[in-house]
Amino acid sequence: MAQETPALFLSQVERFYPQADAPLEVLRKADFALWPGEVVALVAPSGTGKSTLLHVAGLLEKPDGGEVFVGGLATTKLDDKGRTRLRRTEIGFVYQFHHLLPEFTALENVVLPQRIRGLDRDVAEERAAELLSFLGLGQRLDHLPGELSGGEQQRVAIGRAVANGPRLLLADEPTGNLDPQTAQHVFGTLIALARASGLAALIATHNLDLARKMDRQVTIREGLVVPLA
Ligand SMILES: Nc1ncnc2c1ncn2[C@@H]1O[C@H](COP(=O)(O)OP(=O)(O)OP(=O)(O)O)[C@@H](O)[C@H]1O
Numbered sequence: 001m002a003q004e005t006p007a008l009f010l011s012q013v014e015r016f017y018p019q020a021d022a023p024l025e026v027l028r029k030a031d032f033a034l035w036p037g038e039v040v041a042l043v044a045p046s047g048t049g050k051s052t053l054l055h056v057a058g059l060l061e062k063p064d065g066g067e068v069f070v071g072g073l074a075t076t077k078l079d080d081k082g083r084t085r086l087r088r089t090e091i092g093f094v095y096q097f098h099h100l101l102p103e104f105t106a107l108e109n110v111v112l113p114q115r116i117r118g119l120d121r122d123v124a125e126e127r128a129a130e131l132l133s134f135l136g137l138g139q140r141l142d143h144l145p146g147e148l149s150g151g152e153q154q155r156v157a158i159g160r161a162v163a164n165g166p167r168l169l170l171a172d173e174p175t176g177n178l179d180p181q182t183a184q185h186v187f188g189t190l191i192a193l194a195r196a197s198g199l200a201a202l203i204a205t206h207n208l209d210l211a212r213k214m215d216r217q218v219t220i221r222e223g224l225v226v227p228l229a
Contacts, residue, residue, distance in 0.1 A: 005072040007167045007200030008034040008057055010225070014065035015052050026052045028223030029066065034200045036167065039191050041211035042204040043228050044220040050204040051172060053220065057202065058091055058170045059083045071167050088117060092161030092199075094171040098153045100145040100160070106132060106152075107141040110159040117164055124163075131159045134196070135189050151182035158190055162199060169194070169201040175210065183210060 010032040016023040026049040034040055044050050055061040056068060059075055068075045070090050075083060100109050110128035115121065132141055135155040145153050154174060161169055174190070175183035187210050194201050203214065211217050217228035 006033040009069040012066035032225040041214040092166040096173040096176040098157035171203040
């Protein structure tokens with residue numbers, strides 16, 4: 001059987017921030033592989049580097065050393081255009097606050113990234129409707145974000161993040177502003193989506209109950225990505 005390619009592979013990744021005395025070493029030769037269909041929780045105390053890791057993995061920041069592979073492709077030598085293209089097609093982001101466009105319906109919010117990528121309106125609308133139905137929002141396609149509950153808005157944000165069929169989903173506290181039951185529901189749909197599509201997800205969260213429902217839990221210790229004890 002052919003060896004599967006990781007959706008994300010961090011190899012010896014380093015990230016330093018300048019400081020008055022010695023640089024702050026947030027990532028020190030960190031290794032991490034995320035496999036297709038896997039949903040992994042990133043649980044670590046505040047200030048240990050979760051956002052830094054997500055930014056490096058999402059090609060928003062370049063590492064100071066090491067290599068970031070997305071779908072087997074080395075990314076550090078790509079120019080800005082190449083990185084942006086890869087980010088648009090291969091990576092989806094979900095944040096704590098959904099940042100949906102308020103004047104656009106749920107459907108349009110999921111259509112838009114596909115149109116930016118150049119897809120025909122009909123194709124984009126069909127895919128958006130299919131995705132939102134999968135996320136349990138089939139009856140809410142024409143609602144504006146302001147007419148949706150917090151959990152529904154966050155599910156639209158997940159739909160938008162995966163609209164272009166990325167292989168990798170990166171989420172920073174995606175349910176941080178939801179009540180526990182709604183958070184659980186949103187996570188449930190996210191995990192189901194990964195199972196159904198082979199999407200790999202790395203989800204930073206402080207919620208240990210939700211983290212335990214994921215396939216694996218990792219943390220950042222002394223600049224390395226290690227299993228959560
Ligand atoms: N641009 C920057 N310049 C200097 N230091 C930074 C910069 N960004 C982050 N840091 C520092 O790097 C460390 C890791 O920050 P990061 O935001 O990745 O932590 P985090 O684990 O996501 O924290 P939180 O859970 O509070 O969001 C922190 O000590 C932070 O102060």
